[in-house]
Amino acid sequence: MNSIQAPFPATPSAAASAGTDLSPLQAVIFDWAGTLVDFGSVAPTQIFVEAFATFGITLTLAQARGPMGLSKWDHIHQLLQEASIAAQWQTAFGRSPTDADVDAIYARFMPMQIAKVGEFSAPIAGAPELLTWLRAQGLKVGSCSGYPREVLNQLLPQAAAAGIAPDHVVAGDELLAGGRPGPYMALANVLALGISDVRACVKVDDTVPGIEEGLNAGMWTVGLSLSGNEVGYSPEDFAQAPQAEVNARVAVAEAKLKKAGAHHVVRSVAELPAVLQQIAAVMRMGALA
Structure with missing residues (x-):
């Protein structure tokens, strides 16, 4: 072990x-x-996956880890610039992601992260x-x-x-x-x-x-x-x-x-x-x- x-x-x-x-x-x-x-x-990675999933967007754990270290708003923004994720957004919503979409995902992410972070302390x-x-x-x-x-x-x-x-x-x-x-x-x-x-x-x-x-x-x-x-x-x-x-x-x-x-x-x-x-x-x- x-x-x-x-x-x-x-x-x-x-x-x-x-x-x-x-x-x-x-x-x-x-x-x-x-x-x-x-x-x-583990805590931030899993919550990014779960937050994006509520918008119908699938992230792998590897994708979620990619921009780690940035502030969480910037992290979400960076993820939405990735071609495969941006393509999913285009398919789901008929347009490219915007800063307003980053705000929306961030608003969904925050309560989930607050609720979970103590489990990984x-x-x-x-x-x-x-x-x-x-x-x-x-x-x-x-x-x-x-x-x-x-x-x-x-x-x-x-x-x-x-x-x-x-x-x-x-x-x-x-x-x-x-x-x-x-x-x-x-x-x-x-x-x-x-x-x-x-x-x-x-x-x-x-x-x-x-x-x-x-x-x-x-x-x-x-x-x-x-x-x-x-x-x-x-x-x-x-x-x-x-x-x-x-x-x-x-x-x-x-x-x-x-x-x-x-x-x-x-x-x-x-x-x-x-x-x-x-x-x-x-x-x-x-x-x-």
């Missing part, structure tokens, strides 16, 4: 005894689904211990999401009860400047957390737009392959998947995230401490993001 382990000290005393030095890093800014919670980023293995460990090193913990604020308001209390409570949270619909792949949500964390240098921040994400967000903000970026959208296993599917299949999917995800510009790619946040130590070490030698 496949599983993820968290190979890092979970307490301040253990971290100190290990001689960890993360200076001059100041903050780590995380995505949510597929990064801190919801292994496989379980932390990814090692995530609560990681946040404890980061704070023991004196780092701030930021976060941002493609989820709208209404959805996050349902997710955050349940995640906090399970040990996932970043110092700051930015939702995908609350900045006038927009969302990913722009740098705005990441930079909003910088302002809120009082970070003095964006180059002392690490953006951690499982999607290409999330990696691009970090790069556009001038940060170090770490992509997550196995736990996130690009591999797309539910926890149950991952536990039973043949190792060769897992490795093949991970390889494809790693290549995609590296092509997007990620400085490092690991399987999940459980492997992040060693990467942060590598980044800190090269920074101390004068390297910049």
Whole structure:
């Protein structure tokens, strides 16, 4: 049976005894689904399929995952630009999809997502211990999401009860400047957390737009392959998947995230401490993001 382990000290005393030095890093800014919670980023994917189905439009899970990382309105808009989906819309409604149609699907999507997101609030293995460990090193913990604020308001209390409570949270619909792949949500964390240098921040994400967000903000970026959208296993599917299949999917995800510009790619946040130590070490030698 496949599983993820968290190979890092979970307490301040253990971290100190290990001689960890993360200076001059100041903050780590995380995505949510597929990064801190919801292994496989299952919640948003399934709801996109269900929301489109109410309009008579059939999406595959692979299609639904395609634009993941964007704000949900932008995600729906992007899906409607895909030729096969646009053709279905033309057949069903006799015209090409418009922004008003995006609004209509979004209005249908939102209550469905709000109702379901709590079912997928379980932390990814090692995530609560990681946040404890980061704070023991004196780092701030930021976060941002493609989820709208209404959805996050349902997710955050349940995640906090399970040990996932970043110092700051930015939702995908609350900045006038927009969302990913722009740098705005990441930079909003910088302002809120009082970070003095964006180059002392690490953006951690499982999607290409999330990696691009970090790069556009001038940060170090770490992509997550196995736990996130690009591999797309539910926890149950991952536990039973043949190792060769897992490795093949991970390889494809790693290549995609590296092509997007990620400085490092690991399987999940459980492997992040060693990467942060590598980044800190090269920074101390004068390297910049």
